[in-house]
Amino acid sequence: MRRYLTFLGDCFRLSLVGDWRYHAWMTALTGVALGGLYAYCHQLVHGLVTTGMTDQVSWGMYIANFTYLVGLAAAAAMLVIPVYVYRNLHLHDVVIFGELLAVSVILMCLLFVTVDLGRPDRFHHLLLRFNFPMSMLTWDVIALNGYLLLNLHICGYLIYCAYCGRKPTRAFYIPFVFVAIAWAVSIHTVTAFLYVGLGGRPFWNSAIIAPRFLASAFAAGPAFIILTLQVVRHFTRHKVSNNALFTLRRIVQVALLINVFLLLCEVFTEFYADTRHVASAQYLFLGLHGHHALVPWIWTAVAMNLVATTLFMLPASRALNTLNVACVLTIVAIWIEKGMGLIIPAFVPSPLGEIVEYQPTLHETLICLGIWAFGLLVYTILVRVSVPVLAGDVTYARRRSTHPRADAAGPAAHGAAALNNAPTP
Amino acid sequence: MPGDDSHPAPGGTPDGGVPVSRRGFLAQGAAATAGLAALAAAMSPLRHLKDGDLPSAEEFLQKHYHEMTPADKERALNRIREQVRRRHGVTPTVSDPPPMDGVEFVYGLNISRCIGCRKCVHACVAENNLSRAPEIQYIRVLEMEKGSIDVESANHHYDSDQVPRPDKWYMPVQCHQCADPPCVKVCPVGATWQEPDGITVIDYDWCIGCRYCEAACPYWARRFNFAEPTIPPGQLNPHIAYLSNRPRQKGVMEKCTFCLHRTRVGRLPACVEVCPTGSRKFGNVLDPNSEVHFILKHKRVFVLKADVGTLPRFFYYFDERGSRYHEPIAPGPESGPLPEGA
Ligand code: SF4
Ligand code: SF4
Numbered sequence: 017m018r019r020y021l022t023f024l025g026d027c028f029r030l031s032l033v034g035d036w037r038y039h040a041w042m043t044a045l046t047g048v049a050l051g052g053l054y055a056y057c058h059q060l061v062h063g064l065v066t067t068g069m070t071d072q073v074s075w076g077m078y079i080a081n082f083t084y085l086v087g088l089a090a091a092a093a094m095l096v097i098p099v100y101v102y103r104n105l106h107l108h109d110v111v112i113f114g115e116l117l118a119v120s121v122i123l124m125c126l127l128f129v130t131v132d133l134g135r136p137d138r139f140h141h142l143l144l145r146f147n148f149p150m151s152m153l154t155w156d157v158i159a160l161n162g163y164l165l166l167n168l169h170i171c172g173y174l175i176y177c178a179y180c181g182r183k184p185t186r187a188f189y190i191p192f193v194f195v196a197i198a199w200a201v202s203i204h205t206v207t208a209f210l211y212v213g214l215g216g217r218p219f220w221n222s223a224i225i226a227p228r229f230l231a232s233a234f235a236a237g238p239a240f241i242i243l244t245l246q247v248v249r250h251f252t253r254h255k256v257s258n259n260a261l262f263t264l265r266r267i268v269q270v271a272l273l274i275n276v277f278l279l280l281c282e283v284f285t286e287f288y289a290d291t292r293h294v295a296s297a298q299y300l301f302l303g304l305h306g307h308h309a310l311v312p313w314i315w316t317a318v319a320m321n322l323v324a325t326t327l328f329m330l331p332a333s334r335a336l337n338t339l340n341v342a343c344v345l346t347i348v349a350i351w352i353e354k355g356m357g358l359i360i361p362a363f364v365p366s367p368l369g370e371i372v373e374y375q376p377t378l379h380e381t382l383i384c385l386g387i388w389a390f391g392l393l394v395y396t397i398l399v400r401v402s403v404p405v406l407a408g409d410v411t412y413a414r415r416r417s418t419h420p421r422a423d424a425a426g427p428a429a430h431g432a433a434a435l436n437n438a439p440t441p
Numbered sequence: 442m443p444g445d446d447s448h449p450a451p452g453g454t455p456d457g458g459v460p461v462s463r464r465g466f467l468a469q470g471a472a473a474t475a476g477l478a479a480l481a482a483a484m485s486p487l488r489h490l491k492d493g494d495l496p497s498a499e500e501f502l503q504k505h506y507h508e509m510t511p512a513d514k515e516r517a518l519n520r521i522r523e524q525v526r527r528r529h530g531v532t533p534t535v536s537d538p539p540p541m542d543g544v545e546f547v548y549g550l551n552i553s554r555c556i557g558c559r560k561c562v563h564a565c566v567a568e569n570n571l572s573r574a575p576e577i578q579y580i581r582v583l584e585m586e587k588g589s590i591d592v593e594s595a596n597h598h599y600d601s602d603q604v605p606r607p608d609k610w611y612m613p614v615q616c617h618q619c620a621d622p623p624c625v626k627v628c629p630v631g632a633t634w635q636e637p638d639g640i641t642v643i644d645y646d647w648c649i650g651c652r653y654c655e656a657a658c659p660y661w662a663r664r665f666n667f668a669e670p671t672i673p674p675g676q677l678n679p680h681i682a683y684l685s686n687r688p689r690q691k692g693v694m695e696k697c698t699f700c701l702h703r704t705r706v707g708r709l710p711a712c713v714e715v716c717p718t719g720s721r722k723f724g725n726v727l728d729p730n731s732e733v734h735f736i737l738k739h740k741r742v743f744v745l746k747a748d749v750g751t752l753p754r755f756f757y758y759f760d761e762r763g764s765r766y767h768e769p770i771a772p773g774p775e776s777g778p779l780p781e782g783a
Contacts, residue, residue: 046476050483057486061494063691064650065575065668074655074665134650134665134692137496141630141649145505153629153653215623215749216659295593367661367746368581368614369592 052386091237093200572670
């Protein structure tokens with residue numbers, strides 16, 4: 017127990033130390049996050065009128081970002097599968113970054129859902145009267161929190177073992193890894209079912225949404241990790257081989273192809289049959305009765321998707337620069353497609369045929385940015401802490417020998433000061 | 442993340458081994474203070490919270506409607522009476538009329554008669570204490586093109602001073618009180634449910650404002666309080682009920698309740714009462730002598746969007762006079778003369 021407290025204390029201290037770039041980055045993120053908090057406090061006082069949502073378009077940016085991030089969160093599983101199932105050892109030393117990413121992204125998801133609530137003060141009603149299994153939202157609550165706990169356990173356990181300088185017991189984490197893989201698929205599926213299950217929204221009420229959702233997540237997630245790993249290896253001593261990156265590239269390749277194929281299937285069904293159900297898709301791709309707020313967005317996404325797919329297919333993407341461009345394109349394209357492109361059109365036109373367009377407000381945008389900044393902040397701290405611990409630079413034994421008395425977690429300023437000595441060999 | 446232990450980073454100094462300096466300590470103190478100040482500034486909008494914005498301990502602890510004992514309910518009704526008195530300056534009668542045995546309400550709308558005057562819309566607003574700003578209305582009257590029942594070609598914003606317009610027909614839409622309501626199914630906290638008399642209600646004190654039900658409803662019948670609802674002084678209807686027209690709060694969902702505070706004590710919904718053309722019919726479908734029973738049995742009846750399969754208790758019908766598909770029908774309370782022969 018005491019050792020665990022020391023561990024937490026050390027992690028806390030580690031997170032406060034870094035060079036000026038680390039501090040600048042963290043300060044900037046904190047600033048943006050606080051900006052989001054400011055806007056959210058406004059929203060709390062005045063209600064959701066501070067957003068661009070209406071009775072016609074009753075979900076907006078919050079749920080759009082939420083949907084996209086659920087996809088990203090499964091990236092962890094994408095890394096884990098080759099390592100544990102196919103024993104592809106290139107990826108072994110990077111799995112933990114995927115899992116840490118999952119933890120921070122799920123936190124963001126939970127925040128996005130919370131800011132979307134009209135009455136966050138009644139959150140406890142979920143615990144008191146849980147409409148399970150009828151409501152898909154309750155399934156999602158379970159899926160997301162379960163995934164959060166699983167990943168927290170897996171990476172927390174591995175990091176703590178490294179801190180204690182002992183070898184992790186396989187029985188304590190391998191079963192969880194396999195559960196987490198299945199669970200990762202479930203968080204997508206359940207989130208897709210959230211929308212698919214609504215018979216009154218023809219745009220969502222299609223079986224292809226869940227598979228498309230999986231395909232795009234399998235593309236955006238690993239693409240995000242490819243970029244993250246390069247940042248990690250640039251700024252820390254952690255070794256990440258190019259082979260690991262190229263294994264990920266293969267995953268993205270396949271996922272992107274499937275994604276584009278499914279998109280084609282959907283577009284064909286909607287537009288060739290040209291039934292009344294096409295209205296939302298028409299609004300998204302072509303505009304409806306003179307309203308076309310989403311048209312430039314979706315075509316940007318389609319173009320980016322196609323360019324990214326081509327780049328990933330070409331041998332040119334074996335060069336890191338090209339690969340990075342392709343990754344950025346993929347991430348942005350899927351953010352548009354799986355965020356705004358999936359949520360907003362379902363509400364336009366409304367079930368009574370009314371066309372009301374959605375325009376996010378400044379407040380809403382600030383809150384979204386704030387949550388993104390918070391997520392990045394958490395991720396940076398997690399990576400910052402885990403790299404030296406996993407490398408064996410910060411261990412319990414080492415700490416006892418250099419600082420025999422200071423191992424109870426102290427208050428912030430103390431902790432930070434003490435740390436300056438801690439990792440000294 | 443350079444700076445970790447002794448790894449020298451370009452442009453940065455390694456932290457390892459530097460003893461705690463007084464200056465460093467002060468700097469950390471300053472950083473912590475600045476951080477706290479920024480946090481306080483970020484949370485500063487909260488000072489505009491009014492008394493009523495935060496739930497009182499009693500509201501916070503209030504149980505779900507289904508779990509309240511009679512004493513709990515009594516307390517909740519008293520609290521509501523107090524709150525309304527404080528905020529609106531009138532002492533209301535607060536009730537919680539139970540559903541009646543052997544009653545299932547249905548609603549019929551005669552589209553051959555409706556002229557689209559929107560009187561029902563405004564009667565509903567007044568009766569149910571709907572917010573005037575931002576404007577909330579439960580009933581939406583669609584001006585339909587001749588030859589189409591497709592709502593997408595409907596006009597929502599026609600001028601009701603100029604009705605009925607030639608070559609148009611009018612189709613009011615409100616909550617259809619579905620027998621298989623998707624809105625109830627999706628609510629994560631069970632804040633909305635179907636009562637034994639067929640009315641789907643919301644416990645405004647339980648709703649968490651996720652708006653999932655609003656996305657699920659195929660008839661666009663639910664309304665969300667995006668801001669604090671307002672009712673001008675003197676315009677509050679003081680006869681209120683827990684599950685229907687009591688004043689709502691910011692951040693919760695609401696919807697048509699077939700005026701259950703009236704209909705459960707034998708009166709008609711406000712929209713039925715006000716309609717100048719008699720297009721609106723309401724009653725107990727289980728009563729074989731009721732008008733709605735007669736209409737359902739003998740008239741041409743359809744439901745909107747039958748394809749979504751939610752089994753509405755709200756139907757549309759039309760008069761057969763002049764229709765090629767007539768058949769002899771018994772004279773009913775409103776059907777007038779017998780249709781002419783073939
Ligand atoms: S019309 Fe909409 S709100 Fe009314 S019961 Fe049906 S689904 Fe629910
Ligand atoms: S908005 Fe309220 S009533 Fe509707 S689903 Fe959410 S909690 Fe239930």
